[in-house]
Amino acid sequence: MDLMEAQQERMSKEKSETLERSDENTSSINSQMSPGDRIRMSSLNVYYGNSHVLKDLNLTIEDRKITVIMGPSGCGKSTLIRTLNRMNDTVHAFKLTGEIALDGINIYSKEVNPTLLKLRVGMVFQKPNPFPISIYDNVAFGPKIHKLSKNRAEMDEIVMQALKQAALWEEVKDRLKANALSLSGGQQQRLCIARALAVRPEILLLDEPASALDPGSTAKVQELMVELKKDLTLVLVTHNMQQAATVANKVAFLYNGSLVEVGQSPDIFENPQKKVTEDYISGRLT
């Protein structure tokens, strides 16, 4: 009945199998992954200097599902998803132990190119960070670098599609050449979603992508996530319980850097197994 225990039991079993086979091929543990898993974190520990931010995490991200990470402010949610595409590599004094495997390959192993990894695992940041260039160029930035279009018409199409997906097209279609910084906060947030979608990642990490959106846009972004789930694997950080309950398949509750509870939605909201989870969900956590 205890989901977390079950989870951990499964993990440790698989981990020991990994260790047994590790002398054959350190980076390939493909055979241990259940078919639906894309990312597997095992005994993941993250430090910034002396502060221990993520503590012995074991979690799997399933293919074409929405995994929601929840937890109080400062518990390590952003840190967690930033380690999934190696955005923390350049952060001063960042240290990681344990393993994160993407399709069975440890993404922190030498043979993984961090740049190509980011192309496969895209990210929308907690704070909108549009480039101070035109709206069009923001969305076209990734496709241009990776030469995803043969000509201008194709690029226009990619840009339009991405903006439509992010529910921004109608608001900006007449001012694509305007500086992206002239957009409102919520428009910038959707622009960043469009920009990430334009390079067609396989996995998309979303750090509170709807924190500055009005209910209508939030609903649209939620619809988008459900729609994207058909082809993409999504990891979503959100403080919005309703949003989590609406879109999540799996919910991971993080507290003080430890994974307290992992469960399916909506079970975890209706029937939290741990007291802190229940307190957090009901807003009693202080």
Next chain:
Amino acid sequence: MAQVETPQEKRKLVEIRGPRNFRSRVLTDKIAKTACLGVILVAFYPFADILYLFILNGVRSISWARLTENTVGGNSLGGGGLSNALEGSLFLIGLSALIVVPIGVFGGVYLAEFSNNNWISKVSRFTADILAGVPSIVLGYVGFSLLVLYFGWGFSAMAAAITLAVLMFPYILRTTELALRRVPESIREGALALGSNKTSIINRLTLRFALPGILTGVLLAISISVGETAPLIYTASFSNYATTQLFHSPVGYLTYMVFVFSQIPTSEAHALAYLASLLLVLIVLAINLASRVGLRRLTKPLESEG
């Protein structure tokens, strides 16, 4: 303000004007503003005076002959024209900029984007800061001993241009680095997350936003070097004839004419000195305007709506 009658109206006014000491704060603010303006005017007066003097006397000295003929005489006499010095100045500015701008800008890019504050960057920052404080006449003497004598280049455009380049280097290096550092980290992260590598982030984003700052640094450095005399006397000497030789031939330049001809007690020499000053001011002005126009072109798509 209208007569205050009822307590309610009084309160309303307080709400609008703010509490009592708010008014004295507004007054302090006004005094400070006025004082700043006054200081600027005081500082501006001598500047305007000098400019007026040069422009007036410089414009009076303009003549076809003075602009197109070579200098006659040098340390004494002082006559003819200054076409040799004008051409020489432009030659030296161009040559030194050609040498130093790529090195300074690439160096600045390295410091800001690649160095991660390693020891190389610390040493070069320190050296650059020291270099910026070395009097230019000392640099001139070093250029003289090393380039003119030891390398055996003689008084030459190359010796002068390299000396000027050393003089300009710290400004370009540091302003480039600072301009790049002012580009927010979140922008680099955003581009990184799209799978772009460092080079394309620099080429497509950061360098573009740092460009106004970098250009300002380059301009400042060029303006400083345009006004230098001491290092050039040591390295370029002076010549009454224009040259395109890089080695073994002295070069004329405008600051020499200002420096030497203003001390020769003939009105013809003074006229040439004034004209040389005017031309120096115009060169700095022209570089400034050209870079502004260029900058507007480069950054246009960022600002406009259409």
